[in-house]
Amino acid sequence: MANKFRNLFAAVFLLILPGQASAHHNMTALFDFNDRVTLTGTLTKVDWRNPHTLMTIEVRSADGQVESWLVEGPSPSFYRVRDFGKADFEGAVGKTVTVEISRARDKSRSGLVRTFKLPNGKTLSACPQNC
Amino acid sequence: MHHIMRAAPIVAITFVCFAQQSGVAPAQSPAADATKAKAAEDKAKRNVQIFENNATAPVLYDRNGKRIGSAGERALYEGLVLSPDKSRLAEVKVDIQKECIDIFVRDLATGSETKFTNSATREFALGPVWSPDGRRLAYTAMPGGEEGIYIRSGDGKGAEQLVYKNPGAFLDLSDWSLDGRMLAFAKSDLKGGNLYILSVEGSGDHKPTEIFQTELQLSAPRFSPDGKYLSYSVTDKANKSEIYVRAVDAAQTGGPWKISDGSSGPAFWRADGKELAYTGPDRSVMVATVATTPSFTFTKPKPLFRPAGAVPDRIAWISRDAERFVALPQPRTQSLNQITIFDRQGKPVQTVGEPGMYSQPAFSPDGKQLSVVRNDLNTGHEDIWTIDVASGKRTRITDDAFSRAGPQWSRDGKHILYASGRNGDWGIYRRAADGSGKEELLFQYTPGAFLGYNDISPDGKYVIAESGGVILAVPLTGKDALARQAVEYLREEFSDGVGRLSPDGGLMAYRSDELQAERGEIFVRPFNSDGTSGSQKWQVSKTGAAAMVHWRADGKELFYRRLDLETNDLTVMAVDVATTPQFKCGAPKALFKLPGPIQGNLGNVSPDGQRFVFAVNVPETTASASGTAATAR
Numbered sequence: 001m002a003n004k005f006r007n008l009f010a011a012v013f014l015l016i017l018p019g020q021a022s023a024h025h026n027m028t029a030l031f032d033f034n035d036r037v038t039l040t041g042t043l044t045k046v047d048w049r050n051p052h053t054l055m056t057i058e059v060r061s062a063d064g065q066v067e068s069w070l071v072e073g074p075s076p077s078f079y080r081v082r083d084f085g086k087a088d089f090e091g092a093v094g095k096t097v098t099v100e101i102s103r104a105r106d107k108s109r110s111g112l113v114r115t116f117k118l119p120n121g122k123t124l125s126a127c128p129q130n131c
Numbered sequence: 132m133h134h135i136m137r138a139a140p141i142v143a144i145t146f147v148c149f150a151q152q153s154g155v156a157p158a159q160s161p162a163a164d165a166t167k168a169k170a171a172e173d174k175a176k177r178n179v180q181i182f183e184n185n186a187t188a189p190v191l192y193d194r195n196g197k198r199i200g201s202a203g204e205r206a207l208y209e210g211l212v213l214s215p216d217k218s219r220l221a222e223v224k225v226d227i228q229k230e231c232i233d234i235f236v237r238d239l240a241t242g243s244e245t246k247f248t249n250s251a252t253r254e255f256a257l258g259p260v261w262s263p264d265g266r267r268l269a270y271t272a273m274p275g276g277e278e279g280i281y282i283r284s285g286d287g288k289g290a291e292q293l294v295y296k297n298p299g300a301f302l303d304l305s306d307w308s309l310d311g312r313m314l315a316f317a318k319s320d321l322k323g324g325n326l327y328i329l330s331v332e333g334s335g336d337h338k339p340t341e342i343f344q345t346e347l348q349l350s351a352p353r354f355s356p357d358g359k360y361l362s363y364s365v366t367d368k369a370n371k372s373e374i375y376v377r378a379v380d381a382a383q384t385g386g387p388w389k390i391s392d393g394s395s396g397p398a399f400w401r402a403d404g405k406e407l408a409y410t411g412p413d414r415s416v417m418v419a420t421v422a423t424t425p426s427f428t429f430t431k432p433k434p435l436f437r438p439a440g441a442v443p444d445r446i447a448w449i450s451r452d453a454e455r456f457v458a459l460p461q462p463r464t465q466s467l468n469q470i471t472i473f474d475r476q477g478k479p480v481q482t483v484g485e486p487g488m489y490s491q492p493a494f495s496p497d498g499k500q501l502s503v504v505r506n507d508l509n510t511g512h513e514d515i516w517t518i519d520v521a522s523g524k525r526t527r528i529t530d531d532a533f534s535r536a537g538p539q540w541s542r543d544g545k546h547i548l549y550a551s552g553r554n555g556d557w558g559i560y561r562r563a564a565d566g567s568g569k570e571e572l573l574f575q576y577t578p579g580a581f582l583g584y585n586d587i588s589p590d591g592k593y594v595i596a597e598s599g600g601v602i603l604a605v606p607l608t609g610k611d612a613l614a615r616q617a618v619e620y621l622r623e624e625f626s627d628g629v630g631r632l633s634p635d636g637g638l639m640a641y642r643s644d645e646l647q648a649e650r651g652e653i654f655v656r657p658f659n660s661d662g663t664s665g666s667q668k669w670q671v672s673k674t675g676a677a678a679m680v681h682w683r684a685d686g687k688e689l690f691y692r693r694l695d696l697e698t699n700d701l702t703v704m705a706v707d708v709a710t711t712p713q714f715k716c717g718a719p720k721a722l723f724k725l726p727g728p729i730q731g732n733l734g735n736v737s738p739d740g741q742r743f744v745f746a747v748n749v750p751e752t753t754a755s756a757s758g759t760a761a762t763a764r
Contacts (some may be wrong), residue, residue, distance in 0.1 A: 028320040029579055033299040046625045051580075051599025052618035075600060080648035081170060086624065092232030114276060128255065131300045 027130065031102040031112040038125050039069055040098045046089045050075050055089065055113075057099060071101050073113040074126050095119040102130070137346040167532050176696035177649070178227045182207060184699065184728045185462045186638060189220070190444060192456040196416075196436025202457060203244075211447040211457045214265045219245070219258040219285070220457065221268060234259050234270055236287065247287045248272060258304035261285065263311050269294070269331070271304050280304060280314065282331060295329055296339050305397065306353040307331075315352040315361060321555040321579050324349025326363055328379065342379060351397030354379075355423050356403055361396040362390070362407060368554055370532040374398045374409050376427055385426055390419055392432075395511050399449035406453055408435070412511040416444040416456065440509065441467045441487060464728050468746040470503065470518070475741060477703070477723025489746040491537060493734025495564070495682075496544045501563075501744060502528070502734070505534060513545055517564060526566050537584040539734040542591070548573070550584040550596070550635055556584035558612075559594050559605065574605045585629060585733065590596045593662055600626035602641055604662030618662035626651075629678050631733065632658055634686040639664070642676055642691075646676040651676050653691050655714050671706055671716050678762065679703070679731030684738035686710045690722075692731035699727030703743060731762040 027033075041059035053073040058066050079085050096119055101111025112130050117123045189202040189211055202211075202220055209232055210223035222235045222244075232255035234247040247268065248256035262285075269282045278300045283291040294314075303317040314329045316339070323346040328340035341350070355362070355376075355536035362376045372394045377387035384576040390398070394417075404423050411417045411434065419432040438444035442465055444458035470492055484569040488506035495501070501518045505525075506677065515528040515538045528547055529535065538549040546561040558575040562568070573594055576582040583603070586595040594605040596617070603617035621627045625645035632639055639658045642651040653672040657665025675694030682689055687709065693702040702724045707717035725745065735744045736760040 027579075028299065029322060036298075049622050050601050050624065050626065075626075077600060077626050077644070081174065084630065125253075125276050128253065128273050128278075128300050130344045131273065131278065 003022050004049065012112045027102075028111060030104060033102045033103050033131070035103040036100060036114065037103050037111060038100045039071075040096065041069070043089070043092045043095060044068075046086075048076055048089070048094060053079075053089070055099075055116075057097065067109055069101075070110040071099055071113050071116075072110070073116065074129055078126075078129070082124075084118075084122065088118055088120075088122065092118050114128070166647055170650065173647070173650055173696055175228065180696070180699060182227055184464045187460050189222075189447070190458050190460060192436070192438060192444075192446075192458055194435065194454050194456075196438070197739070198439055202239060204397055208447070208459060210259070211459070212259050212261065213450050213455065213457055214261050214264055214285070215263060215451055217450050217452075217455050219265070221258055221261065223259065225732070231255060232257060234268070236268075236285065243286050246425045247283070252276075256300075258316075260304060260314065261305045262307050263309045267305060269307055269314055269700075271297070271302060273300060278302065280316070280329065292334070294331050295339060296336055305351045308354040308358045309356045309402070310358055313354070313358070315354055317349045317352050317363065319348040319350060323347060324365075326352045326361060328352075328361075342381070343377060353398060353400060355400050355427075356402055357404055357423050359383075359423055360386075360427055362400065363442075364394065364397055370534070370553075374407070376407070376421075376429070378427070383426075387687075388427060388429060390429055390432060391417065393510070396446055399451075399453070401453040402451040407432075408449050408453055410446045413509045413517065414438060414445060414511075416446060416449075416737045432694050433677065463748070464514050466748045469749045470501065471747045472520070473723070473725070473745065475722055475743075477725060480742070481520070483520055483744075484518055484525065486749050490730060490744055491732045491735075492744045493539045493732065494737045494742070494744060495540045496542060496703045496738055498737045498739065498742065500540075500564075502540060503746075504538060504549050515549060517547070517566075528562050528564070528566050529570065537733060539584070539585055542589055542675070548584055548587060548594070551583050552581070555579050557598075559584050559596055573607060574615050574617070575613055576617070583628065586631050588632055588658075589634060593637070595620070595630045595632060597628040597630060600628065602627050602630040604658075606662060620658070620662060621656070621664050629680050629733065631680045631682060633682050634684055635710055638710055638714055640671065640680050640682065640689055642678060642680065651678075653680060653689070655689075655708075655716070667714075669714050669716060672704065672719055674719075676704070677731070678733070680733065681736040681740075682708075683736075683740040688740050689716070690736050690740065691719075693719075693721065695727075699729075701725045701727050701729045701731055701745070703731070705740070 039059050041057045044058050045056035049053040055071050057069045061067050099116040101112045104110045113126045115125050171294055179400045187205055188205045191196050191200050191202050193199050207225035212221040220237045223234050229251050231250040233250050234256045234711040235244050236247050237244045254273055256270050259268045259270040264274050266285050267282055268285050271280055279293045280295040281291040281293055303496045306315040316327050318325045325344045326342040329337050329339040347558050350364045352361045352363040360376050364372055365375055366372050374391040374394045375387045375389055381634045392429050393412040394409050395412050398409040406418055407421045408418045411474040415437040416435040417432040418435050420430040422428045438458050442461045444460045446456055446458050448457040467486045468489055469486045470489055471479050472481040474480050489503045492501045492503045494528050499520055503516055505516050508515050533551050535549045538547050547564050548561045551560050556578055559573045560570050562570045575659040580598050583597045602621040604620040605617045625643050627643045630639050638655050639656050643654055644651050653676045655669045677692045677694045679692035689706045689708050691704050693704045703722045704719045705721045709715040728746055
């Protein structure tokens, strides 16, 4: 199916996926979907604004150093029509979370959220948008 | 630009619009639960509309271009694939309520349908291809967020076999070789495209072989019957699609060969390897006589037939014997239309030009001309034109294959401004309104991010745009458009857009879903001289708004389109407003209602607020009588 026609169909798919339509940049250009990292650490900051939510997580490395990771989640609109919300994330600040990310291609301590596990055990999947 | 001081404390508005502080806290339970329930209810209604406006039922054509029957029910189709013996149709259908995509298999003789996959919410199954014996289907799916290629018996029974786990998403699985040994798929993103083949012999996860890589977008690789060549589609830097053929074995000399002169669909090899068919830019079925032995040769493609319809049906699949063609008629939103001007009571007062495929008509500042996007049914291009309201005379402003959105006039009437995507880069452009000169890039945004054009400030210093729920103000400083940096006028947790500056430039009307997810209302905020927003905020609409935001030229009235979730009707709303000494607004009132589906867009209200222009769907018979409609060859 040629891209142009694929796009026609994709337009229908986008209609059913809130948050996808507000994708702000090309995911595969910035993030390496082959380089997945699972982080477990303390959620320290939440920036709940469009076009993407941003979370900061303090992770203790193998040598005992604390590293700060910035992970990018879907837009706030993505969450508003789901069972997760701003309160869930803000309530998790200071607590342990686990997040699977596709790491940034520049190898900085940042990535695109695939799944996010909150302290209460609830796990959010950002797929297919972020996968 | 006249800027009103906004630093003073909020003064209670005695008019009926609500004055609000920024950063309204989200509603808490139980109000939050009620809001969520209302959002779900609205979404269900919106989904019904989306279905009604976009659903269509497949039809079958024979090789003579005659419609010979239907092939399924009305649905939102992502793909249609005939089995090798033409007895079954693999259908890829969107379940808009469940937010997923699944594959179904329909027996064309009995009409019975079997659900082949069972995607969970927000999962999908796509790209079915039949094995050459018709006994199995390969397809892509993303269970649990991991995309893979799966194979399963064509009757939907038995376990599915994972043959390839894809890091990433949306690979384009397109074919299964006639010897049954290989699959072909493509991947494309902003960095370019890749063609792969994948052995399906043996068990376990298979490793694909890359056949070709380019900076261009690639899709739809399909094997020649002898397996020696791949046809595929390339979208070039000018956004033009072409059909190419290249050898699977990179060591083989010759090629690649460009078959088409423009295309609008993938290519299909006839089973005897002597013909390659695809759809041309005007949606005609084009055929090239080809040979693959001793090496690849082809003749110049010729049209076989053009599908029926004033807007021709779109060919989705061609059978292996090239005798049957599966097509999708156009949905309701893609019919021919007539540009029509209405008065404030909703009475049509004038038609402009002949029927065609138009969208986004916008008045010039003097109300004497329109800008419009016109879809050329012969080239597939969507170009911007201006049309003289009195004479209907058209002037072409752009002429290429790039997509464009939201054209509007500059406030002095000298330019048309619009957003356009070029190879993944979206920007704001302008072109002289008389069609002279060259296109000028005003601003380019983050690669890959969609950018919508909203407005230009009265003093010409700022372009207003939106992306990802954020309203941007772009200062038009300096001469290097690529160096310009946008100011985030409004960036919050809600989806904001459709920013429209008041005639004095001191206020911005915009739409936001802050009160309820995915339900917009119109608000007004100050627009500061540095492109930022003031802290005050007024709610203008009360019962939902769907864009078409427009200030009357004297700043005393605001227009918008009401959100009508129960029907497709378009209701034009008007609100009395005052912009000085401080913003005030009255109660919204409905001016008139038009039967839908019909679009309302920015700029489609005359500056004096007396006329409204829409592209109104017309019956096919009317369109055919006008002489502009396409006819089957």
